[in-house]
Amino acid sequence: MNAIIEYLKELFGGIKTLLTGMKVTGYYFVHPKEITTQQYPENRKTLKMFDRFKGEVSMPHDENNQHKCTACSICEINCPNGSIEVISRQVEKEDGKKKKELDTYIYKLSMCTFCGICIKVCPQDAIVFSQGFEHAVYNKEKLIKTLNKPGSSLKEKVKE
């Protein structure tokens, strides 16, 4: 007799625990407003990432197509993966002095681990993280990017 009581106790106790769990799921079934899912591809236009989000390295240009990069290569030295390549050229100024200038700033997105060291060490704040996160492409070559726009030049420092 005891065995039967034990068995029934176990059976109903088990059913009770299952119902406790179903109470939780049932609550959310009738309260759909508490569900926090984002409808991602549909909300693409309104979706805004956080300001500090590490999307990809980019070089901001102002309205005169000028950037701040002096081609000092500190970012290239500090990059742990070799995903940055700064190619510079020597330009002769009017006064006859030779000066290093940025030719191409190559950024290999496929090798980048988004550690953010390059942006931290940049003395000119010439590069920043942009918020784009949709990096999928069909061709691997498209992940090798040139950050400075064609025809861009170095922004002269404002004289005080």
Add this chain to the structure above:
Amino acid sequence: MEEFITNSKGKQEEEYIVNMGPQHPSTHGVLRLKISLKGETVERIEPHCGYIHRGIEKMCERLTYQQIIHLTDRMDYLSAHINNEAVCLLVEDALQIEVPERVKYIRTILDELTRLASHQLWWCAFGMDLGALTTYFYGLRDREHILDIFEETTGARLLQSFNVPGGFMNDIHPNFIKRVKDFIVYFRKKLPEYDELLTGNVIMKERTNDIGILSLEDAISYGVTGPSGRGSGFACDVRKHHPYSAYDKVEFREVLYTKGDSFHRYKARVEEMWESMKIIEQLIDNIPEGDYAVKMKPIIKLPEGEYYQRVEAARGEFGVYVLSTGEKYPYRIKFRSPNFSNLSAINKIAAGFKIADLVAIGGSLDLVIPDIDR
């Protein structure tokens, strides 16, 4: 293990060798377990590592101390911030730099948030291993709030690389304190749901109670740390016994269970979530003003010698050993990853149980495979 190989050649004919993994949904990664079966009972387990070996320790020998940090993210990716902190603490300790109080407080808060996020993911994956698919969505729903906090302050959801030797990359976001407070209020309401959904569940209890017993002696001799070790009664919490950052300023309980079965390992983790929330609540209102980083030299050179620093990661004791010759690169670096030691005890834990229990045991150990292979 030699005995095992001779057995596989057919000396004991009734033994049956099965590979679990490298691709198996319940191993959460590329872990291969060579299981020797007798009927349905597990006789022996031989773990085969190395399927996701990236040679991080060797890579670190050609990286500066600032650059090493981003690789420690990629070992135990669920406690990325804690791993970062270990390297930073080591460098600060070696150079005898005192970081501001503000950094210590924020580090501790972020540590505990990482631990919460990690345990939430473990909880949902553990439920899924046992066949309760619902838990997966409930756990991830709450984890999303923590990831938002991380994303706003550090810029990344999982692999933050926010720590640098001497402090942080940035100061915390102005919304940080409010968001953390909101989250604690929110999660205090949601955590009892975890118990209702899974802890009391009869199927879960049947599948974990008295399954996979690890005795205290074995836990100590195999070096099983973290909640897995504390489920066996092994008082191994580094936060409590060797406090770092701001852990000496907070009060919390070291969660200890005695039985050492899968259920007690489970309970230890769920209890730890409550303790983590307590720690955050004690610190979040008292973050001191000050700098978020100490100005460091651009090239960090550690003085000649050996250094070791340990922290409590989400899965156990994480240690960094550095042998420096005074260069800007470490001569040798060794990571003591908690998962490798936890995995080593799996033969002791699972032998004698059914093969279906192995899934529950693996889930309760909470293995992260990239941390095993490094």
